[in-house]
Amino acid sequence: MPDHLGEFDLIARYFRRPASSALLGIGDDCALLQAQAGMQWAVSTDMLVEGRHFFAGADPRQLGHKALAVNLSDLAAMGAQPHAFLLALALPAADPRWLGEFSAGLLGLADAHGIELVGGDTTRGPLNLCLTVLGLVPDGLALRRDAARAGDELWVSGTPGDARLALGHLRGEWQLAPPALEQVLPRLHAPQPRVALGLALRGIAHAAIDVSDGLLGDLGHVLQASGAGARVDADAVPAGAALAQQPLQRRRSCQLAGGDDYELLFTAPAQRRDAVLRAAAQAGVGVARIGDIVAGRGVLLHDAAGRELAPDYASFDHFADR
């Protein structure tokens, strides 16, 4: 195998497959997608940089999975059905083994969600992955950040904080025993976007966001967009098996400020509680009620006994001084 592949060979060999739902896929100046009456397109782009979003030397198959997963998570948070995506890739070199593994991880998750790679760009440069996803949602049913209303209940899926617990171990902030590490590592390296839950919540939930920057930080985006406040019971946030065994302060930090789990945080009217639980069961994902949306501003964080906690769990900001 050659050490270096031409750009066009590279796309053809590792990423090109016949267009199915797209009218025209990889290989022209643009892909062509058919518009559908009564539907809206949900579009999002995410960039992953080596050393910031993933470690240098990261497993390429996991990286392919994760790069698409974090983008699918944005569609999930809108209640959109994944449809097509584009991949722009800067690589230090065209390494066939790396490309084969990366595309296997990427296209494996794509197939699992019925989303098609329709275009892209490859260039030489410091490793950088930029994906753009397109999904479809019926007119008026998108789960928007600005739709939370006082009186809504606040919900979260899964067990937030697992990915942050794994990251802390890899960074040397703490040491996990092998069974605990084994439980949380896949949550960091191969997150499962909550697409089915987002779809099932259409017409039930008001606002939704995916937890990428930390639960409280992402809640803050919803509250700011909606002009509302929230009361959050820190002890109501479900903990995974490994996280439940951690010291209280570490557990809370991981749950409330850890990103990268890509769980859904959403609000729904109290009278739709049963519908929420049915939607979650249908999607095969656990959900927990962790608080309420209230009039006013800001977050009142408390524990199960009702004692107020300082909500000083900074979320992840790529440009903050830290």
Place this chain on the structure above:
Amino acid sequence: MPDHLGEFDLIARYFRRPASSALLGIGDDCALLQAQAGMQWAVSTDMLVEGRHFFAGADPRQLGHKALAVNLSDLAAMGAQPHAFLLALALPAADPRWLGEFSAGLLGLADAHGIELVGGDTTRGPLNLCLTVLGLVPDGLALRRDAARAGDELWVSGTPGDARLALGHLRGEWQLAPPALEQVLPRLHAPQPRVALGLALRGIAHAAIDVSDGLLGDLGHVLQASGAGARVDADAVPAGAALAQQPLQRRRSCQLAGGDDYELLFTAPAQRRDAVLRAAAQAGVGVARIGDIVAGRGVLLHDAAGRELAPDYASFDHFADR
């Protein structure tokens, strides 16, 4: 002014404007775009890396312009009307001056073409710009690479090779006199995407591509997709004032193998020659007939006297060994 801005402040300060044509713009997990019956979406993504697509320390206003221009050029080559775009940006630091200039260049060209920034992502990392553009084209009218037919005439817009002439000066491959440099530098740094020409050619041209990798190389993509060959008269390719004064071999190299001009290369039936010329006049762009599409494979390159030339003008490949 702070040296470092938070990610969310950064988007809000430099890039956020109220959504107009989009249902929902920057600030949610996804942007929302309304589907339109009878229209297709043309979607493309391009990644620009420092040191490869532009020099380190490049003027940020020109860079903002160029990053969008090369993406608009992909829409032009499909005959699509620009509609919306997303910007993902990796930056070594959040420098307010750089960001202000970059966004002015970017949004200035966006306004000129009526295309709206609807979403994006910012992160810290080696400078990398990834844009995704979305345009609209009526069903069946897209200018595809695979639509060239034997008997079509081959056309190119503008004066290809100017950008490559400027690049050679900056790289020290040759020295240009100040007036010549002044003529070709804007062609490299601030290319004008041929959007109006692409729109005017709908229903007239068969195949189209934008010349980003070199005229002969990009022609090769059209011929491969269409299963056809071409005869090209090298002397029929128009030369700009500076290029016309260069030695013959350098002129031909720049014209036939130089990328980065973002002119349109397209084919149209011979009987539509007048319609092509009217479309070009309407778009305010010069076009020249430089050859013919023929049955068979490959390119026969010749000069004005009919003498065959070796078509050894390699186009730009980001992963080839050079």
